[in-house]
Amino acid sequence: NAGVTQTPKFQVLKTGQSMTLQCAQDMNHNSMYWYRQDPGMGLRLIYYSASEGTTDKGEVPNGYNVSRLNKREFSLRLESAAPSQTSVYFCASKVRRTGVDEQFFGPGTRLTVL
């Protein structure tokens, strides 16, 4: 049981380049999320998918697109990278429990845009 996996772990892009961040979970969770984490800003929600086939914008969606490929996989795409997108990106999936919804996070992708 690998939990939530993300690829790549590190990436350096030039301004204007595109890339896709991959995320997969093997816990059979319906909901998945993409966050970015910046110093002093905490985790900010980019996009989420409540279930397979649905996606919704979060707090900071501009410059990003997502695809919920199937129940396991949720990818994040940067079409034209900008230096402001330099950040650590985390994918998460969620399970409903009695009393709380628990989110499980992947190890993160460190992205630098030059």
Place this chain on the structure above:
Amino acid sequence: QKEVEQDPGPLSVPEGAIVSLNCTYSNSAFQYFMWYRQYSRKGPELLMYTYSSGNKEDGRFTAQVDKSSKYISLFIRDSQPSDSATYLCAMSLSGGYNKLIFGAGTRLAVHP
């Protein structure tokens, strides 16, 4: 003004100290309150959660919620070097609501 405010620290304490971590929030509708722990270069992991007001204890950790003051706390007793991490508070409107609102995180260092 951010919905959730958290002092980023860093907070440095000696081993064995009692640590107090805090968050304030502005939205009185928040019902679920969580603390996540994040080790360096890792993803966050859920440490504790509480619903509405009150206290919850789990080993050396105690979470408190004061809804009247819009203030939540995490206490760590007998702190250990292994507790060195960033602690993020998070909250949501309801158990079924999809979005968590996170604080910026407080970096804690416990030195031997």
